Amino acid sequence: MEAFQEILKRSKNIVAIAGAGLSAGSGIPTFRGAGGLWRKYDAISLATPEAFRSDPSLVWQFYHYRRTIAGQKSPNAAHYALASLSIPSVLKRVAPNAESFTLVTQNIDGLSTRAFREVAQRHSLSERDIDNLTRDTIIEMHGRLFDVLCTDSSCGHREHNTTNPICPALAGTEEITERHHEIDEWPAIAPLDLPRCPKCDALARPGVVWFGEGIQRTYTIDSVVEKADLALVVGTSSTVYPASGYQSIVAESGGNVAVFNIDDDTISSGRHLSFIGKCEDILPTALFGADVPEHPKAVKGDESCT
Numbered sequence: 001m002e003a004f005q006e007i008l009k010r011s012k013n014i015v016a017i018a019g020a021g022l023s024a025g026s027g028i029p030t031f032r033g034a035g036g037l038w039r040k041y042d043a044i045s046l047a048t049p050e051a052f053r054s055d056p057s058l059v060w061q062f063y064h065y066r067r068t069i070a071g072q073k074s075p076n077a078a079h080y081a082l083a084s085l086s087i088p089s090v091l092k093r094v095a096p097n098a099e100s101f102t103l104v105t106q107n108i109d110g111l112s113t114r115a116f117r118e119v120a121q122r123h124s125l126s127e128r129d130i131d132n133l134t135r136d137t138i139i140e141m142h143g144r145l146f147d148v149l150c151t152d153s154s155c156g157h158r159e160h161n162t163t164n165p166i167c168p169a170l171a172g173t174e175e176i177t178e179r180h181h182e183i184d185e186w187p188a189i190a191p192l193d194l195p196r197c198p199k200c201d202a203l204a205r206p207g208v209v210w211f212g213e214g215i216q217r218t219y220t221i222d223s224v225v226e227k228a229d230l231a232l233v234v235g236t237s238s239t240v241y242p243a244s245g246y247q248s249i250v251a252e253s254g255g256n257v258a259v260f261n262i263d264d265d266t267i268s269s270g271r272h273l274s275f276i277g278k279c280e281d282i283l284p285t286a287l288f289g290a291d292v293p294e295h296p297k298a299v300k301g302d303e304s305c306t
């Protein structure tokens with residue numbers, strides 16, 4: 001802990017690389033390990049353009065389910081701790097030499113931006129500053145669960161839509177599990193009844209990045225990672241490219257890496273500092289010591305699932 005705080009004090013450009021473990025404490029299942037199945041499907045097998053092309057009804061039901069869960073959950077103490085670092089005055093306090101902090105998250109649940117908005121409002125930042133800081137300090141590299149994207153590339157319309165259900169035909173399908181229904185009873189929703197693009201009426205899709213697709217804001221991420229002298233690797237199995245490579249880029253250029261994970265398997269040997277345990281328990285203290293900012297709405301440990 002002391003070694004980490006010393007490093008924090010002299011770091012200039014800090015990047016946090018986050019994964020599903022960041023939201024585990026909020027009750028959102030991770031992909032690998034328990035909770036990675038939806039109905040009978042491996043969550044990862046549904047996150048492809050091929051899966052959507054062959055069965056848009058099934059894939060939309062999966063994302064409707066995930067939208068429903070995410071909409072019911074709240075940020076936890078680890079989201080708030082990282083959110084606080086996006087406030088320039090707080091960053092200066094914990095890392096006096098810091099010129100930048102950027103969160104690069106693989107999560108699509110939106111909890112990091114929700115946490116940041118709340119923290120920023122408590123610091124009385126203007127809406128304009130909040131929008132600018134959100135854009136500058138939080139990169140949702142795998143897209144956003146609550147974005148909807150037109151499948152017609154000549155239109156390409158994207159919009160944020162938190163309506164639930166997003167279309168009438170998906171209502172109630174979040175309740176259906178393998179246990180409740182025979183497989184042939186799962187509803188097959190006709191494409192015309194699935195979400196449609198509000199601009200051109202083509203089939204719409206979730207605004208997330210699927211396997212095989214290009215990630216969001218690649219150039220910005222590359223420059224953030226290249227200049228970083230401290231990487232906080234929070235709740236990711238570091239198995240999915242390109243996020244899996246960011247910590248090595250920081251380490252190879254002489255930077256420090258601090259890993260926060262419940263599992264020590266993800267911690268490779270080398271110059272890493274490792275904090276083994278739930279990030280929602282450890283990260284706030286690691287960053288702020290005895291001075292953890294209050295976050296009245298943070299999900300408490302006993303509300304979470306791991």
Ligand code: APR
Nearest residue numbers: 019020021024030031032106235236237261262263278279
């Ligand atoms: N605190 C810290 N770490 C945790 C916690 C917790 N409370 N709970 C789980 N973890 C760790 C697990 O040990 C695991 O290493 O979080 C990690 C979650 O790993 P994955 O489920 O593989 O999630 P992630 O790394 O985000 O996956 C990357 O894969 O399926 C795709 O697009 C999806 O963005 C996702 C990507």
Ligand code: ZN
Nearest residue numbers: 150155197200
């Ligand atoms: Zn369109």
